[in-house]
Amino acid sequence: MKKANVVIVGAGIGGVRAAQELAGKPDVHVTLLDRNNYQLFPPLLYQVSTATLATGEIAYPVREFFRSYDNVDFRLGEVTSIDVKAREVVTKNGRVPYDYLVLATGSTTNFFGNEEVARHAFPMKTMEEALAIRNQLIRCLELADQEEDEARRRELLTFVCVGGGPTGVEEAGAISELIYQSMRKDYHQLDFSEVDIKLLEGTGRLLAMMPERLSRDAARMLEKKRVDVCLETMVVGYDGHVLTLKDGRTIRTRTVIWAAGVKASPIVAALGADYDRSGRVIVNRDLSVKGLPRVYAIGDSASFVPAPDARPLATVAPVAMKGGICCARNILHEVRGETTEAFVYKDMGAMATIGRSSAVLSVGKIHAEGFLAWSVWLWVHLLRLAGTYANVTVALKWVLNYFNNARLGRIIVER
Amino acid sequence: MKKANVVIVGAGIGGVRAAQELAGKPDVHVTLLDRNNYQLFPPLLYQVSTATLATGEIAYPVREFFRSYDNVDFRLGEVTSIDVKAREVVTKNGRVPYDYLVLATGSTTNFFGNEEVARHAFPMKTMEEALAIRNQLIRCLELADQEEDEARRRELLTFVCVGGGPTGVEEAGAISELIYQSMRKDYHQLDFSEVDIKLLEGTGRLLAMMPERLSRDAARMLEKKRVDVCLETMVVGYDGHVLTLKDGRTIRTRTVIWAAGVKASPIVAALGADYDRSGRVIVNRDLSVKGLPRVYAIGDSASFVPAPDARPLATVAPVAMKGGICCARNILHEVRGETTEAFVYKDMGAMATIGRSSAVLSVGKIHAEGFLAWSVWLWVHLLRLAGTYANVTVALKWVLNYFNNARLGRIIVER
Numbered sequence: 001m002k003k004a005n006v007v008i009v010g011a012g013i014g015g016v017r018a019a020q021e022l023a024g025k026p027d028v029h030v031t032l033l034d035r036n037n038y039q040l041f042p043p044l045l046y047q048v049s050t051a052t053l054a055t056g057e058i059a060y061p062v063r064e065f066f067r068s069y070d071n072v073d074f075r076l077g078e079v080t081s082i083d084v085k086a087r088e089v090v091t092k093n094g095r096v097p098y099d100y101l102v103l104a105t106g107s108t109t110n111f112f113g114n115e116e117v118a119r120h121a122f123p124m125k126t127m128e129e130a131l132a133i134r135n136q137l138i139r140c141l142e143l144a145d146q147e148e149d150e151a152r153r154r155e156l157l158t159f160v161c162v163g164g165g166p167t168g169v170e171e172a173g174a175i176s177e178l179i180y181q182s183m184r185k186d187y188h189q190l191d192f193s194e195v196d197i198k199l200l201e202g203t204g205r206l207l208a209m210m211p212e213r214l215s216r217d218a219a220r221m222l223e224k225k226r227v228d229v230c231l232e233t234m235v236v237g238y239d240g241h242v243l244t245l246k247d248g249r250t251i252r253t254r255t256v257i258w259a260a261g262v263k264a265s266p267i268v269a270a271l272g273a274d275y276d277r278s279g280r281v282i283v284n285r286d287l288s289v290k291g292l293p294r295v296y297a298i299g300d301s302a303s304f305v306p307a308p309d310a311r312p313l314a315t316v317a318p319v320a321m322k323g324g325i326c327c328a329r330n331i332l333h334e335v336r337g338e339t340t341e342a343f344v345y346k347d348m349g350a351m352a353t354i355g356r357s358s359a360v361l362s363v364g365k366i367h368a369e370g371f372l373a374w375s376v377w378l379w380v381h382l383l384r385l386a387g388t389y390a391n392v393t394v395a396l397k398w399v400l401n402y403f404n405n406a407r408l409g410r411i412i413v414e415r
Numbered sequence: 416m417k418k419a420n421v422v423i424v425g426a427g428i429g430g431v432r433a434a435q436e437l438a439g440k441p442d443v444h445v446t447l448l449d450r451n452n453y454q455l456f457p458p459l460l461y462q463v464s465t466a467t468l469a470t471g472e473i474a475y476p477v478r479e480f481f482r483s484y485d486n487v488d489f490r491l492g493e494v495t496s497i498d499v500k501a502r503e504v505v506t507k508n509g510r511v512p513y514d515y516l517v518l519a520t521g522s523t524t525n526f527f528g529n530e531e532v533a534r535h536a537f538p539m540k541t542m543e544e545a546l547a548i549r550n551q552l553i554r555c556l557e558l559a560d561q562e563e564d565e566a567r568r569r570e571l572l573t574f575v576c577v578g579g580g581p582t583g584v585e586e587a588g589a590i591s592e593l594i595y596q597s598m599r600k601d602y603h604q605l606d607f608s609e610v611d612i613k614l615l616e617g618t619g620r621l622l623a624m625m626p627e628r629l630s631r632d633a634a635r636m637l638e639k640k641r642v643d644v645c646l647e648t649m650v651v652g653y654d655g656h657v658l659t660l661k662d663g664r665t666i667r668t669r670t671v672i673w674a675a676g677v678k679a680s681p682i683v684a685a686l687g688a689d690y691d692r693s694g695r696v697i698v699n700r701d702l703s704v705k706g707l708p709r710v711y712a713i714g715d716s717a718s719f720v721p722a723p724d725a726r727p728l729a730t731v732a733p734v735a736m737k738g739g740i741c742c743a744r745n746i747l748h749e750v751r752g753e754t755t756e757a758f759v760y761k762d763m764g765a766m767a768t769i770g771r772s773s774a775v776l777s778v779g780k781i782h783a784e785g786f787l788a789w790s791v792w793l794w795v796h797l798l799r800l801a802g803t804y805a806n807v808t809v810a811l812k813w814v815l816n817y818f819n820n821a822r823l824g825r826i827i828v829e830r
Contacts, residue, residue, distance in 0.1 A: 054469045055470075056823055056826065059826045061601070061823065061826055063601035064601070064823070070603050076558075093561060094561075127828050138452060142452060143491075146508060185482040186476070186478035186482060387823060392811065393811070396804070397804075408804055411451070411474045412451065412452050412491075413470055413542050413543065413546070
């Protein structure tokens with residue numbers, strides 16, 4: 001029997017899960033493609049960017065998942081487009097033919113067409129970007145320590161996060177703790193009252209997916225951590241030194257972290273299918289792409305509307321993971337001549353941490369905040385990390401960090 | 416009382432130790448300068464380059480050492496030269512005046528003037544260089560896995576270490592274990608009999624500082640790990656694909672790791688003092704530089720001859736550490752109008768590991784090899800690492816690596 005050739009583009013949370021579901025199945029051969037040789041766990045990227053976790057703790061070698069499965073091959077390479085006519089994935093080093101295709105290419109930072117902001121602000125979607133932010137945060141403090149001019153020093157000590165979703169909220173809280181708690185004693189001369197950490201949000205509240213009460217709680221927790229939360233504040237420009245707001249005000253800063261939006265990766269955009277306004281491809285109830293037989297899309301690549309008039313599912317890890325399982329099963333159904341199943345997603349709720357020991361949590365009708373929410377957040381993220389080693393060292397670091405604010409990752413390494 | 420101004424250039428093992436010795440002393444203020452904000456532990460750099468350890472485990476934030484000592488300030492910056500007339504250290508962002516100066520600038524890779532080799536070979540003296548080697552090793556296997564042409568595949572799978580000192584020996588052993596033990600199961604299609612790991616040494620034996628019997632033992636242990644040890648083999652050129660030897664033979668390879676020599680850092684060379692042929696500055700019995708009052712040099716920067724007709728002390732961590740202590744004491748003696756002490760160094764012997772559970776060790780008349788020597792090596796290095804956290808996680812990784820060859824650091828991250 002000839003095996004069906006399944007190609008999965010993207011070894012993120014959804015792509016790896018789909019491949020795991022197909023691993024060892026006698027009727028398929030899987031080729032998993034990614035430009036990185038590791039699976040990234042994006043929910044903890046902000047902890048790498050703020051010197052708590054190491055790269056290896058949130059990145060797991062893709063090949064490690066499939067060592068015992070001969071029917072899953074990994075291939076390192078950058079996918080440039082999909083040739084749906086020829087049924088081939090086009091990469092920088094050759095074409096890879098498929099019988100079934102899974103698009104799990106994730107999302108990329110959305111600067112909404114503002115080229116100037118894109119050039120000077122720091123995005124935070126990849127490991128390299130998180131490390132660049134870490135280097136920048138530490139370098140700004142080092143330079144400020146040597147800077148005699150107060151205006152230039154304040155510019156170095158002003159850190160702006162743009163976007164009041166979970167990423168912006170978590171990043172702002174983590175920067176506050178890194179600077180005020182972990183690094184304060186490092187600098188004997190620096191006046192920390194000159195530090196200014198801001199979180200800018202365009203709408204009237206943080207964490208739009210949460211009940212309003214939790215949005216207010218999150219803002220209050222951030223203010224307690226000396227983060228200046230600015231709602232109804234839109235950014236229109238940033239030249240590397242001066243951030244300009246829509247109302248004409250300006251903020252002098254060397255560090256703008258852009259967490260204001262994401263869009264589907266450009267590979268998906270070139271498929272020639274139907275898209276939503278974030279560039280996600282519209283999928284059928286079984287996660288196959290509308291109008292493209294044998295092509296599936298999951299996670300941040302897909303726009304799945306669970307019920308008429310409902311909003312598409314959010315771009316969060318659990319949706320990608322469950323989508324990976326469902327599309328793998330549907331490919332097996334197709335291979336075996338069976339009918340496909342509809343994707344059923346039970347909303348797991350939403351969470352965001354605001355630094356050490358505080359968080360907000362919303363699961364169905366249960367809303368929580370503070371230490372309890374933080375404990376839940378901690379366990380959920382710890383157990384979702386791939387690899388026992390990471391579970392152990394991350395737990396160890398969080399404990400260390402909890403009791404003495406240790407951030408031993410505060411080193412600058414660059415190429 | 417005006418404090419004496421001590422400037423220490425270099426926050427390596429010697430520089431940090433000197434600053435620690437002066438920390439809290441009421442009659443001195445210390446400025447510690449380095450272009451990195453961390454202290455590197457070079458003896459374990461080869462384990463970062465072969466995906467066993469993480470960057471944060473062998474790099475410790477310099478400021479962490481001096482949080483409780485107001486009289487020690489760290490300053491991030493690149494030193495370009497020393498103005499001995501004006502008694503100032505010249506950095507890229509300004510001049511730093513000193514009453515006493517400690518040169519602890521370490522050493523840099525010596526390509527012996529071969530520009531072509533310098534351009535294409537991988538040195539391994541810095542964290543960035545170790546990470547570049549790690550990326551290269553993994554990328555070569557990934558590319559080989561996709562390469563249909565046998566000659567090009569063998570070129571990708573040939574790894575050459577040049578230099579039979581401890582670094583070359585340890586690196587070759589570690590590459591063998593990374594590839595044959597940890598990564599073999601990662602690649603379902605790749606034929607590992609095409610892998611070729613070579614260690615080239617110009618003289619007639621490895622580990623010149625060891626007794627001859629241990630040199631032979633080391634070669635035998637490496638051969639057992641399938642490393643091709645080539646003695647009396649001199650490199651004359653390398654263009655990125657073809658390595659040319661002195662006898663005219665060539666080796667096709669994409670990866671040449673250069674551990675064939677070091678020289679003192681160029682800052683020392685510009686002092687205008689007396690040097691040995693590795694560019695180390697000649698120091699007096701109290702570690703002060705000949706002819707330059709109030710200037711001390713330690714570790715890899717200094718050439719210290721312990722007795723007439725003896726060879727200068729080796730460029731190893733214990734010499735730098737003990738030198739740091741001695742020069743700090745001598746500065747305090749000078750500040751207090753006392754006479755300085757002579758540097759007395761008791762040789763601690765030499766060690767080198769050849770992968771997991773084998774090593775050679777020579778301490779005075781005691782020579783050992785195999786598991787016992789490896790256990791001693793392990794404990795000595797574990798306890799020398801700065802920071803309890805690193806002690807714990809490195810121990811954990813070594814245990815994991817010992818029992819199941821886990822190398823979870825085998826991810827490619829670059830800028």
